[in-house]
Amino acid sequence: MLVLALKLLLAHFIGDFVCQPNAWVRHKEKHKHQSKYLYWHVFLHFLILIILLQFDFSYWISISLITVSHFLIDLAKLHLNDRTNHRMLFILDQLAHFIIIGLVLSIYYPFNIDLHFIFKAKTLLFLTSFVCLTQVTSVVMKTVISKWDLKVRIQELNATNLN
Incomplete structure (x- = not known):
């Protein structure tokens, strides 16, 4: 095959x-x-x-x-x-x-796809870690840094560098 x-x-x-x-x-x-x-x-x-x-x-x-x-x-x-x-x-x-x-x-070559492996502990741990490291972390970081207005901070830095 x-x-x-x-x-x-x-x-x-x-x-x-x-x-x-x-x-x-x-x-x-x-x-x-x-x-x-x-x-x-x-x-x-x-x-x-x-x-x-x-x-x-x-x-x-x-x-x-x-x-x-x-x-x-x-x-x-x-x-x-x-x-x-x-x-x-x-x-x-x-x-x-x-x-x-x-x-x-x-x-x-007929083949069967066995999806039972998805529900094993190691696979669930991997999937949970993957989702957490990609999507969850992204949302958390966005939420954490949203309190700062980056446009204002960049303007402040540019003004400081010009002086």
């Missing part, structure tokens, strides 16, 4: 980040589904998958699902690009690709 997962992830990373010039991205954003580079990009993903899967066509389901879903996910991203935050859209795009990779892996 690990080898297949690594091959699928590597194919995705090579296809999306190594073999996609910025000129292609700009052209796709401008011309959307009419961009020839959208189709070249998907075809490259197809080729990279075939190569990394060593031309083993017993993986035809994964090759087909990943190729078609990659096209659909990228097409959706292109049409949402003008209406949505670019950073959030990038994160959602990559998350969608990873979910598809996970689904493909589950076809070949």
Whole structure:
């Protein structure tokens, strides 16, 4: 399972980040589904998958699902690009690709997710510590320092430095 997962992830990373010039991205954003580079990009993903899967066509389901879903996910991203935050859209795009990779892996290697470990003492201690150190501490610090007006203090410091 690990080898297949690594091959699928590597194919995705090579296809999306190594073999996609910025000129292609700009052209796709401008011309959307009419961009020839959208189709070249998907075809490259197809080729990279075939190569990394060593031309083993017993993986035809994964090759087909990943190729078609990659096209659909990228097409959706292109049409949402003008209406949505670019950073959030990038994160959602990559998350969608990873979910598809996970689904493909589950076809070949079904796995069960056991969430009982969350309720063990060590995990609860870790989660409590993490929430306390990040969120709780942030609120406490904000509350503590809110009694000082930092704008006034900065002006005082600037006036002192000018003299």
